[in-house]
Amino acid sequence: MPHTEQDRKTYGDPILEAVGVYRRFGRGNMVVTALDNIHLSVPAHSMVALQGRSGSGKTTLLNILAALDEPTEGKVILQGQQISGLSEAERSKLRRKEIGLVFQSFGLIPLMSAYENVEFGLRIAGESVKGNQEAAERALERVGMKDRMKHRPMELSGGEQQRVAIARAIAHEPAILIADEPTAELDSKMGLQVMRVFRDLVQDSGMTIVLTTHDPGIMELADYVIALEDGKIVP
Numbered sequence: 001m002p003h004t005e006q007d008r009k010t011y012g013d014p015i016l017e018a019v020g021v022y023r024r025f026g027r028g029n030m031v032v033t034a035l036d037n038i039h040l041s042v043p044a045h046s047m048v049a050l051q052g053r054s055g056s057g058k059t060t061l062l063n064i065l066a067a068l069d070e071p072t073e074g075k076v077i078l079q080g081q082q083i084s085g086l087s088e089a090e091r092s093k094l095r096r097k098e099i100g101l102v103f104q105s106f107g108l109i110p111l112m113s114a115y116e117n118v119e120f121g122l123r124i125a126g127e128s129v130k131g132n133q134e135a136a137e138r139a140l141e142r143v144g145m146k147d148r149m150k151h152r153p154m155e156l157s158g159g160e161q162q163r164v165a166i167a168r169a170i171a172h173e174p175a176i177l178i179a180d181e182p183t184a185e186l187d188s189k190m191g192l193q194v195m196r197v198f199r200d201l202v203q204d205s206g207m208t209i210v211l212t213t214h215d216p217g218i219m220e221l222a223d224y225v226i227a228l229e230d231g232k233i234v235p
């Protein structure tokens, strides 16, 4: 990972950084330290995979990087702007503009077509309706789902549903895409398909992606793999 001045010259400036991040849950002698002094920099236009056993802190870290949660201590910097310490309203605005989220359980609305799911996502993100149709179709095209856009989730395979969920996450053209176990509910073939979509997004659209996974095959496709253990990065 780029840390030194020389690294910065080689890899470019990081788009996202965690500096001395701690996250503790609970209080007193019940306190759980889920993240313990995390330093991380994510180079722009790369794919970073977080791995580690259950309970190692992967989701906790992703939530903080995605401005869904706040560190107990430390800083998070996105595109040069400190995003830790913002108000809930400011964080929510930032998420709608700069961050795309993908979850393990695709989270599509069953009664809506693939297109409607993506377009609805843009609408709740507060994008002006003008241009939504184009943006939704473009996003579906980028994940290879434009020709299936009239289909409802039920009529799509798990891998296809996840690709629609990715289209929804990128339709507003966020700076960074954050995905928590995006392939956990897919068999290895569909998982690989989804990973190829991620790879293409990095390659062709210059997207930056941080994801978590248990799957060793997927880690191979990442530019960097970071291992967590008991809330710490394994050196």
Ligand SMILES: Nc1ncnc2c1ncn2[C@@H]1O[C@H](COP(=O)(O)OP(=O)(O)OP(=O)(O)O)[C@@H](O)[C@H]1O
Pocket (backbone or CB within 6 Å): 025, 026, 032, 033, 034, 052, 053, 054, 055, 056, 057, 058, 059, 060, 061
């Ligand atoms: N809201 C919470 N309150 C208390 N403890 C929490 C909370 N969220 C997470 N934890 C604890 O923090 C630690 C890290 O949890 P986290 O969900 O980040 O792990 P993970 O690496 O994502 O695990 P998995 O692979 O099972 O998804 C665990 O010990 C968990 O019990």
Ligand SMILES: [Mg+2]
Pocket (backbone or CB within 6 Å): 058, 059, 060, 180
């Ligand atoms: Mg998790």
